[in-house]
Amino acid sequence: TQSTRPQRLLGAVQQNATRGDPRSVVKTIDQFCKHKEWAMNVGDEKGCILDSVVSELNPATVLELGTYCGYSTVRIASLLPPHARLITLEFNPHFAAVARQIIAWAGLQDKVLLVEGASGDWIPKMKEQFGVKTFDLVFLDHWKDRYLPDTKLMEECGLLRKGSVLLADNVVCPGTPDYLQYVRNSPRYNSQYFRSHLEYTKAEDGLEKSVFLG
Ligand SMILES: O=C(NCCCCc1cc2cnccc2s1)c1cc(-c2ccc(F)cc2)cc(O)c1O
Numbered sequence: 001t002q003s004t005r006p007q008r009l010l011g012a013v014q015q016n017a018t019r020g021d022p023r024s025v026v027k028t029i030d031q032f033c034k035h036k037e038w039a040m041n042v043g044d045e046k047g048c049i050l051d052s053v054v055s056e057l058n059p060a061t062v063l064e065l066g067t068y069c070g071y072s073t074v075r076i077a078s079l080l081p082p083h084a085r086l087i088t089l090e091f092n093p094h095f096a097a098v099a100r101q102i103i104a105w106a107g108l109q110d111k112v113l114l115v116e117g118a119s120g121d122w123i124p125k126m127k128e129q130f131g132v133k134t135f136d137l138v139f140l141d142h143w144k145d146r147y148l149p150d151t152k153l154m155e156e157c158g159l160l161r162k163g164s165v166l167l168a169d170n171v172v173c174p175g176t177p178d179y180l181q182y183v184r185n186s187p188r189y190n191s192q193y194f195r196s197h198l199e200y201t202k203a204e205d206g207l208e209k210s211v212f213l214g
């Protein structure tokens with residue numbers, strides 16, 4: 001059977017990246033996507049902004065919505081302190097299977113819990129299923145029309161505390177207009193736009209960092 005793009009990306013990692021070395025996994029994926037096939041990883045330019053937000057925050061509990069092949073999962077998890085945990089949700093079982101192998105190749109499987117399913121189903125179950133109190137950081141990178149409803153759902157489920165940070169990918173391309181309008185106009189958030197480019201292209205895109213004020 002024909003291989004899929006995620007499978008070809010996994011093959012590149014297994015052939016070129018060093019086991020247990022997250023930086024080499026990240027570099028291999030970026031090389032693959034620049035020179036072989038585009039893929040919807042956050043990429044290196046926005047990835048550096050992601051890295052700086054994670055490093056500054058030093059979060060203990062992180063939620064990622066949208067794993068895909070695990071590129072941003074590896075970037076985030078490689079920066080977490082020893083006992084910190086990252087829960088990442090992926091809807092597509094095939095993407096999840098590839099991501100598990102890429103996260104394991106990077107040696108980060110002990111810091112990462114990959115959960116398969118839809119955000120709207122799992123967010124209300126986070127506390128009871130995984131013993132989560134609140135998230136210090138949420139990276140939104142899933143269906144663009146789910147950023148706003150899922151943010152409201154996290155508020156309602158008491159998963160955000162004063163100082164929790166939401167970092168949203170693709171707020172320009174493909175775009176999340178209703179989410180942007182909400183976080184930029186709500187008195188409950190301090191929001192900041194980090195201008196960048198769509199991964200591996202010259203098109204404009206950016207990350208929106210929004211601090212929940214409680
Ligand atoms: O769709 C994108 N990402 C979402 C995949 C959604 C799957 C999931 C839904 C879901 C629901 N619940 C839990 C987990 C999950 S995972 C995406 C698309 C582009 C793009 C594509 C074409 C283009 F021309 C220009 C940009 C760039 C990006 O950086 C992206 O992130």
Ligand SMILES: [Mg+2]
Pocket residue numbers: 040041042141169170
């Ligand atoms: Mg994205």
